[in-house]
Amino acid sequence: MNSNTLTAAQPTRSLTSRIRNFTSLLLVTTVWLSAGLFGLYILAYYASSLYRGNGAHWNEMLPGLYSKDAAASTLGIGIHFAAGGIILILGSIQLIAKIRDRWPAFHRWTGRIYILASIFAALGGTVFILKTGTIGGTVMNIGFGLYGLAMLIAAILTWRHAAAGRMELHRGWALRLYALAIGSWLYRMDYGFWLLLANGLGHQHDFHGPFDKVMAFFFYIPNLLVAELFIRRNQQRPSPHILNLLISILLLAVTGFLLLGSYYFTKLYWGPAIIEWITGTKT
Numbered sequence: 640m641n642s643n644t645l646t647a648a649q650p651t652r653s654l655t656s657r658i659r660n661f662t663s664l665l666l667v668t669t670v671w672l673s674a675g676l677f678g679l680y681i682l683a684y685y686a687s688s689l690y691r692g693n694g695a696h697w698n699e700m701l702p703g704l705y706s707k708d709a710a711a712s713t714l715g716i717g718i719h720f721a722a723g724g725i726i727l728i729l730g731s732i733q734l735i736a737k738i739r740d741r742w743p744a745f746h747r748w749t750g751r752i753y754i755l756a757s758i759f760a761a762l763g764g765t766v767f768i769l770k771t772g773t774i775g776g777t778v779m780n781i782g783f784g785l786y787g788l789a790m791l792i793a794a795i796l797t798w799r800h801a802a803a804g805r806m807e808l809h810r811g812w813a814l815r816l817y818a819l820a821i822g823s824w825l826y827r828m829d830y831g832f833w834l835l836l837a838n839g840l841g842h843q844h845d846f847h848g849p850f851d852k853v854m855a856f857f858f859y860i861p862n863l864l865v866a867e868l869f870i871r872r873n874q875q876r877p878s879p880h881i882l883n884l885l886i887s888i889l890l891l892a893v894t895g896f897l898l899l900g901s902y903y904f905t906k907l908y909w910g911p912a913i914i915e916w917i918t919g920t921k922t
Contacts, residue, residue: 655883662890669894670821671731673901677824678727680909683916685720715766722760723823729753730820733813750801757794757816761787775846775855782855789859790819811870818862826858828900 685697697716729749732738739746765787773779793816800809833839833850841850 655880655887658887659883659890662887662894666890666894666897669897669901673828673897673904674727674821674824675731676901676905676909676913677827678724679913679916681720681724681727681823683912685717685724687916712767712771715763715770717763719760719763719767722756722763723820725756726753726760726820727824729756730817734817751798754794754798754816757790757820761791761794773846775851778852779846779855785856786819786822786859789863790816793819814866814870815863818866819859822859822862825862826854827904828897829854829858831900831904832896 688697730753733746733750733753765784767773768780768784768787773783793812797809797812797816800806800812830842833842839850841848841853843851
């Protein structure tokens, strides 16, 4: 390859890199907005129902969540939902570099709330599993239990590295924590797409089907793998422009699916619950 070829290839690679960065930003923004809406929905539907003393309302969406004779389980899952809504809203804010740089005090204080909420979400869900168990039985208990343990570990290490000034390690664990935090949102999104595209193949009402057993782990393990790729991307060589274009197309496709799913979830479930919570009137 001569110098003229290298010179011609450089602008192309630069352009495809910019396209890839733009599609990555578009996907991340979509995730932030959708996960934030889902976080508000959790607070509106689950946390507010417990606050109003109407915990039985939960069972309309997920049977077996609420029982008036199981105070510890109800408290545990209530804390899990309330804390989960907070981490979905605050998690995206914590990852915005401009906020970290311009308002470091705000970043630190919201970070403390975010980490505490993550710990409470993990412990609350674990209490519910130990006292009552999930609707999906042993496989779901194990999958969700490991998820809670992973979130607890990630939250503690995120805080410890920040307190010790190890900011590179702190940012890595913060990204892993966020990947876990959006797991509950992805769980709903995955089921929504599966019901739409595969007509619920392998899903059973009692969550004992083969698809349900896979989903007990699938909603957070791939997220962690993607987080690891992001953490290590600065150590990799620049990608060829063809690979950049293929990745950009994939990112656009994923973004389109998420936008479509977010639209219908917001229209049918999240939006009405949020509006009712804020205004006190049903839509």
